[in-house]
Amino acid sequence: MKNIGWYVIIAAAIFSNLTACKEVGPDINLGNNQNVVADTTYVESPVATPQQKNVVVEEFTGVKCPNCPQGHQIIAGLKTQYPERIVSVSFHPINSLGIKYPFSVYDFRSPDAQSLFDYIGQIGQEPAAGIDRKLYSGEAAILLDKSKWANYVSQQITQTPPVNILLTKSYDTSNHELTIVAEVHYTQSITEENKLTVLLTESNMVSAQLNGSVVDTFYVHNDVMRTFITGVQGDAITSTREAGRVIRRVYKTILDAAWKPENMHIVAYVNEYQNSKAAYQGAEVKVID
């Protein structure tokens, strides 16, 4: 009987752990994105003139990361140096560097940020940022130490993007409904598979941040990722990608009442996702002008 008791305990332990075996699946566009209200495509002629290159800076940061404010300053400096050509997003993954203080106003951490951190490839440090989500020659990972950001931004900003991204929006203050029209215009033929990512950011958020050895209770956080309108890894562009191809997607979403639309931006970028994850072009517009 004693042995039977042990077997029961072992069986119960195994059974109780079976739920832990359930895996978290990959990010996939099941075609049922509730935010998409229209998805059309056509070929335009003549082919659009390429836009100026905007560089996508995806920064992974945390409120208890002592060196992260230095990263924020570098990005602010890049925005000054290249006005309206840096599309930056601050992601706060779920780790010890992101745990909020008891007196913090916001908890910036999100599972989506963590999911993207895993997808791009963590490097075990923050701040870390991807510059156009590109794996540069001689680098071991897409995410880079802050000392390297400026150099790669200066390199990328001279490129000619193969796609233009046009963002237009309308915001209904009565019901907080935001309508986004994202248009991707291919100016060159692309053989690689592409995805379009659309997300919302919020700036001017005052909340505690460790800065060196000091906790700054009134630290101003900018470009904080609030929500993905598409999947975390973007939604696939399934049509052919010849020069002149236009993909037009219309999204509708209701903004959280706690968010301040006047401080928010719509961010979009187009990237590869098979042989590389490199972003071609980024775009950013305010939710309310």
Place this chain on the structure above:
Amino acid sequence: MPQINFKPILKHCLLALLVALYTGANAQWGYFSGSFQSNTNFFIRDPKIGAANLPHYDNLKVGNDSWFNLNYNNEKFGLDLGVRLDLYYNSILRVPTTPYTGVGLGNFFIKKKVKDLTITGGYIYDQIGTGIIYRTYEERALGIDNALLGARVEYNVKDMVRLKAFAGVQKLKFSIQKPIILGFNADGNFNVKKVIIQPGIGVVNRSMDQASVAQVVSTIETYDTAGRFVPKYNTYAFTLYNTLTIGNFSWYAEGAYKTSEAIKKDQIRDAKDSLINSAGNCVYTTLNYSKKGIGMTLQFKRTENFYLHTSPNATEALFDGMLNFLPPVSRQNSLRLPSRYFAPSLENRELSFGAEITYSPNRKMYFTAQGSYVRDFLMKKYNPTDTTFFAEGYISGLFKPTSKIELEVGFQFARYNKFIYRKEGSPEVNAYTPFAEFTYKFSHKMSIRAEVQYQHVKEDYGQWIYGLLEFNVAPHWSVAASDMWNFKPNPDVNPNANHYYSVFLGFTQGPHRFTLSYVKQVEGIVCTGGVCRLEPAFSGVKLGINSTF
């Protein structure tokens, strides 16, 4: 006092000492063994039979595949080491239409035995049960080498139970496939009076890497919304099997299940590859009866979506990423024309039956009757498009009227669904093949062998006749000439009444064998060990060296 002659005693003692020292040294230092195999192809363009418009016929012209294997065994230390150098130059083994060149370490392993525990590291060939949930093996003729690069631990419990666990990644040419494979297997062997029970269980987990999953995701995202699903990184396959031997009967039964994942859709009625999310199962059983002069085998297999690969993504070669082996039920014929139609196992949907009876009333006669039937398990009642996949009836009689004469005659009927197995052509091929083989031994060393086969088939290539004459002078020489003549071709497939000649010369010297042949081979399914693929026509000269030491 008689004199003692010490010379012969001393001589024998010295000899015994030398033998002892030599044996002792060997026991101390272990043994080396190995093999070398080299096949060289000289491609001769022949557009008439379709041996053209491929790089090796049009410009490369020569190709070579070589394997040099060296093993070391030391029983005293329970140690086995092995290394194999693989050399491929314009090789058409992996992908018969695309020559491949690569040189590297094809295999290495270290195996150490510590009492009842055996640890192996390196490239590992292994299987669980009949291989339904896991099999890694090398089949050079088809370019298959799906060894596991990893580690394995085996534990022998009182020679009755053998426990085995392994982990690793699958070999791919001189690189690896990134999905990770873990497995566990327990085999038992118990005797209860005259009953032998050999049960076993096995579990395999395959965990796909991010890049493979990303590729699966991108495939699924091209589907209509209704066909999309979230693919799994992991699949788990389980098997339970047993061999029960009572007297002259032996019954093997195996049931396997795998959890749902993205697998290639049923290609039976969907010509294009696409993915579905599905679990799979397979049941396989054989019943054998044998006693002096008579033998009987019954087989049954049912397979449903038992697709077990490193990933469902497209691969360069047909067998890349294969994790298991589904045993086929149909007969594997060795003669040229009867072997043209064979039913390899299908992964998606298959219900197959097989039976074979052998009878030998005396040493001078041996009869074989065999039948197999393969079909969809969705019966016609539920599926109006249902057809037979494969059916075969085979009878043969072997007669040895004198010690010098051996004659075998037989007949095969095969119904082969070309669309199911080759995704082309008319769905049904009916082949009627009588055959005869005659051997006459002039002496212990000299013999002559002749084969004559005729195949009546209207659909595929049309009608064939095959003849072979072989002269052997043991133990060194073997000379053969053959022709396979498509004397009444089906104009829809091939307008020419082509001859496919072969001339062969073989020389064996101890452990070394050298072969030289001029070969013309028709395009068709080539099967080895129950695994098949379509190979283009071959025209050229083959030079082979095979050596063991």
